[in-house]
Amino acid sequence: MTSLIFRSLLLSPLFFSFTTLILTGPAASTDDDMIRHDGDVMLAALFEGGKAGTCGTEDDLYDVQNAFAVQWFIDRLNKDNYIPGVTIGLEIRRLCHSKARAAREAIKLVGTYITNDCNTTTPPLFGVIGPSTISTATKVTEQFRYFPESENISIVSASAMVDQLSDYPNVFRIIPPETAQIKAIVQLLLKLQWNYVAVVYAEGEDYERKAAALKQAAEKEKICVPLYATFPLVKDHEGSGQASPKENNITKALKGGDNKKSQIAGAIFLGDTAEASRFLHLLNDNYAKFVKVIFTDVTDLSSTTAGTEGVLSVTLPHRQVPELTKAWKNLTEGCNDLPEKITNNTWLATLKESVGCATLKKQSGNKQALLPWYHIQAAAIFADALKSLHSNHCRDSGPCPEFLKATKNYTGTNAMLRSKHWNLTHEFHSISSSFDELESFGFDQIGQRFGYELHNLSCESVDCSVKVGNYTADNKWSLDKYNKDGTQAPWKSLHNAQCEDQKDCLECIPRHLSEFALVIEGDFYFVASVPVHAKADPLKCGAARGNFGAEFVQASQFSLSD
Incomplete structure (x- = not known):
């Protein structure tokens, strides 16, 4: 940038x-x-x-x-x-x-x-x-x-x-810089309590690099990315009138595939305006509109978003x-x-x-x-x-x-x-x-300026962009409005993109469980799965429990050590 x-x-x-x-x-x-x-x-x-x-x-x-x-x-x-x-x-x-x-x-x-x-x-x-x-x-x-x-x-x-x-x-x-926008997106996911999302990106070296960095930054914050996929070029199936096999695989993964697999209710799409429009048409044409989408630097999709709810864009301040x-x-x-x-x-x-x-x-x-x-x-x-x-x-x-x-x-x-x-x-x-009233500025040693806006692009009119939030150099989001008509709406009303309760989310289990497991070395092992934390939302632990929770773990540790 x-x-x-x-x-x-x-x-x-x-x-x-x-x-x-x-x-x-x-x-x-x-x-x-x-x-x-x-x-x-x-x-x-x-x-x-x-x-x-x-x-x-x-x-x-x-x-x-x-x-x-x-x-x-x-x-x-x-x-x-x-x-x-x-x-x-x-x-x-x-x-x-x-x-x-x-x-x-x-x-x-x-x-x-x-x-x-x-x-x-x-x-x-x-x-x-x-x-x-x-x-x-x-x-x-x-x-x-x-x-x-x-x-x-x-x-x-x-x-x-x-x-x-x-x-x-x-x-x-x-x-x-690109890293600043990636950080802003991750902070937005945390603000919205989205921790089970897809990352879909258009073909091209720049989008591929940005998507890889976004996935890494998200997973560092314990945000699971069960779907990480390239969105195919239109020429791959141009004139067929039907979705390509690659596109069908994306929609199948978003749906969850079967009754055991959780659907993915939030997606971040990296691509230009034309590719973003195609992605929304794919969602509208192939399955229910439950998915919420976050774009980057898309400010005008016109009528292409008609009927799609929850379309957001993390973008530079727009004048x-x-x-x-x-x-x-x-x-x-x-x-x-x-x-x-x-x-x-x-x-x-x-x-x-x-x-x-x-x-x-x-x-x-x-x-x-x-x-x-x-x-x-x-x-x-x-x-x-x-x-x-x-x-x-x-x-x-x-x-x-x-x-x-x-x-x-x-x-x-x-x-x-x-x-x-x-x-x-x-x-x-x-x-x-x-x-008029443009804030004066200077370049630091790496020539950097800060600031992002969040726009709601879900509308059926020509002007389909409503500013709903600000992100500043202190790495915080201030979210004001969400409804497409510009009226106030509590952000709690926007669903959380998380793994569905009682559904398969095994791909989100960390490969290294050291922070989730107590291990005492020995010649023989017994394994116990203990509900140490109270149930919160999927993929997120609640408060520590007493009784048959943390106290059981402490008692086991004491008896084995003794």
Whole structure:
């Protein structure tokens, strides 16, 4: 997840289409992988653009919105002459969830802007925005480190990269690390008294790693995970109209399989919005709606959740950018005319062909995706930093030589990004009302910010997200509301996802019973199972009992020892 500051901005292919439409200025150029709008100082933005294997033919609508958001923001800054006489350029590249491609695009940036000493007219590259996927973000960062000239270039990322950012002093996260979200999920399970849950995750390296870490953290808190499974890609059974064998195995395990096996009443699903929607449809279509689901970073499922109860999402704090919504809507409402609106760019047309105008128009009327707001913040951090450099080095408007030289001092830029306290409300409230009353912040040594929200996504209206809780840096959840209409509801009314009484839960018995057993070494053994604790809920011991409980154990220990 990530930091607020970047030296290069890279965007997705879909984003490229939007760039031609809204960015104005000299020399816009494009090829299959990149679109560039020149400026006195360049930023780069890297976005995935689409899923591996289909990138460029089935582009991702939400990632296009991420790219469009940065594009829109930079355009607004230039039109408002935010830095007197200086234009901020933007180069957008797509990664397609491919680490190999991420390495290649990083090398292209270095070759174009940093090691290209022969071309003295090339503008400096100040920073990079993105990527938002951990695997590609890590690969891009590592690739820059192969070149002495680029190893310190500032990166502001909405990626939940690993905690050890002290190894990457040039990376600044604008969202908490992945480990922080995992801890928040486990604390939520404890708050809800869920201790018998499924962990289901979409295919992909990032989801697999996150699921393994979540399972380990949950089991450490004595939360049993009887089902740990990969959710298959849609292409595995596309067009069949029926669930795949893998999906049937998941629903069978959730049901409990037979009368002796406990059903699993709580599930944590790790995947994007499209996969989350498919998972809910699978639940609705195949068995009763008793299962309660917790998603991560899903803020809008629209009508796909109709009829499903108890759908929650642990997500980053979400802000709408009304000015961005208006710009996006104006663009997508003219979907049928998109090819005529675009010159020398096919990405938006590709998006139109892959999702259709109906989907594109529908999305323009719904809430924004989660990450556009964070990518805008990343761009704002870079813009603020550039303005500070210009004020320090230039007496007049325009890009003076001292200013351009300072933009290439990556070590100095990193020091400024880390030490400055960022007040984006003061700088950008005239650009968008979303910056109003935004809490100022600074980056610590690992570029980390805290905070999560809990949203109830179970609704049948277009706006199907109701905030129901907050999680803060003190590792505590404050849960306020649950009902989909926003009314107060006691959290006790939400069922506990636990192993059913009188059902088989053998997979939850710890492999090492040292803390549950008294062992006295000897040549012969007798074994006794004693109800030391009073009965509580399944998988959880109650208070210690006297009489034929703790006292019996103590008496046995005394007699054998004596």
